Amino acid sequence: KPRLFSGMQPSAESLHLGNYIGALLSWKALQETHDAFFFLADMHAITVPQDPVALRENTRRTAAQYIAAGIDPSKSTLFVQSQVPAHAQLAWVLNTLTGFGEASRMTQFKDKAAKQGADSASVGLFTYPILQAGDILLYQAAEVPVGEDQRQHIELTRDLATRFNSRFGETFRIPEPYILKETAKIFDLQNPQSKMSKSSESPAGIVWLLDDAKTTAKKIMRAVTDADGQIIFDRDAKPGVANLLTIFSVLGEIPIATLEADFAGRGYGDLKKALVDVVEASLGPVRARTLELLADPTELDRILAANADRANEVASATLADVYDKVGFLPRS
Numbered sequence: 001k002p003r004l005f006s007g008m009q010p011s012a013e014s015l016h017l018g019n020y021i022g023a024l025l026s027w028k029a030l031q032e033t034h035d036a037f038f039f040l041a042d043m044h045a046i047t048v049p050q051d052p053v054a055l056r057e058n059t060r061r062t063a064a065q066y067i068a069a070g071i072d073p074s075k076s077t078l079f080v081q082s083q084v085p086a087h088a089q090l091a092w093v094l095n096t097l098t099g100f101g102e103a104s105r106m107t108q109f110k111d112k113a114a115k116q117g118a119d120s121a122s123v124g125l126f127t128y129p130i131l132q133a134g135d136i137l138l139y140q141a142a143e144v145p146v147g148e149d150q151r152q153h154i155e156l157t158r159d160l161a162t163r164f165n166s167r168f169g170e171t172f173r174i175p176e177p178y179i180l181k182e183t184a185k186i187f188d189l190q191n192p193q194s195k196m197s198k199s200s201e202s203p204a205g206i207v208w209l210l211d212d213a214k215t216t217a218k219k220i221m222r223a224v225t226d227a228d229g230q231i232i233f234d235r236d237a238k239p240g241v242a243n244l245l246t247i248f249s250v251l252g253e254i255p256i257a258t259l260e261a262d263f264a265g266r267g268y269g270d271l272k273k274a275l276v277d278v279v280e281a282s283l284g285p286v287r288a289r290t291l292e293l294l295a296d297p298t299e300l301d302r303i304l305a306a307n308a309d310r311a312n313e314v315a316s317a318t319l320a321d322v323y324d325k326v327g328f329l330p331r332s
């Protein structure tokens with residue numbers, strides 16, 4: 001089976017509908033055909049300030065949501081980044097191969113640094129993409145399923161792997177980005193031009209996986225649409241309606257054209273009411289299962305530790321090869 005690697009930052013209490021549709025649903029399908037590694041990027045999360053108690057709790061909560069959404073820790077390797085030391089160790093070596101100018105061109109760094117004020121951004125935020133390259137290369141991943149926003153980081157990963165291989169000899173597999181389809185991109189319910197994101201300015205525009213059914217229903221019923229009144233899919237002219245149809249289509253497993261036909265001549269209220277049911281049918285069980293898993297944190301920690309052992313076997317073999325190739329003295 002081809003090796004696959006991906007992950008998210010455990011930087012909020014709950015994942016949102018964008019993470020669920022854009023990442024978790026495709027990961028769940030891909031784990032059947034791939035030797036999949038999914039991790040919680042807690043070392044990436046601390047590149048911006050995190051409260052330690054909240055970080056630990058959010059790491060467990062995010063792991064529980066992965067499992068509740070269908071990532072099976074006996075099929076896939078589901079682990080926490082900081083529990084596998086090779087991530088930090090490989091990042092150091094890759095840091096020394098990355099040009100300062102090359103790192104300075106990363107658009108996500110520029111965006112995040114601008115938000116924080118350039119001088120208060122950490123060096124960790126600057127080297128974030130290099131740590132990410134190491135994540136992927138440690139597992140010799142063939143494919144990396146991510147959203148469009150991560151494309152530049154995968155390009156850097158490929159460049160660094162190619163550079164290392166040509167300088168020190170064949171070591172890393174060059175990974176292919178597996179950019180998830182545009183239909184997997186979910187937009188903010190209040191501001192349907194921008195993607196649903198943890199850092200959004202409109203709390204009413206984000207559907208959190210762990211929101212209760214009532215809160216979720218309210219957010220959907222209040223979603224921004226338009227004045228035209230027609231239920232047709234047109235991303236440019238009708239971004240709000242297009243977003244609702246996308247969510248409906250993915251979660252209800254109904255083609256968009258069928259939805260357009262079913263709802264022809266009906267109002268947005270009807271569409272939203274039906275969507276509330278479809279969303280609850282998907283998220284309700286995920287929410288319930290997450291809470292069950294969180295009720296036994298010891299068992300959850302045990303699963304993560306066992307999976308970290310599995311990850312560590314693969315990662316430490318790659319790291320040993322890298323250390324040898326760059327000329328580090330073996331410890332006898």
Ligand code: TYM
Nearest residue numbers: 006007008009018022023041132146147184185186195196
């Ligand atoms: P992160 O935590 O920002 O996002 C996790 C995944 O969720 C997807 N996503 C969305 N998909 C559809 N609609 C949305 N509104 C939406 N919002 C987020 C993202 O595309 C992403 O796939 N740098 C990474 C974490 C990382 C990583 C890695 C990923 C660290 N090392 C190695 C892959 C491989 C990040 O910040 O993801």
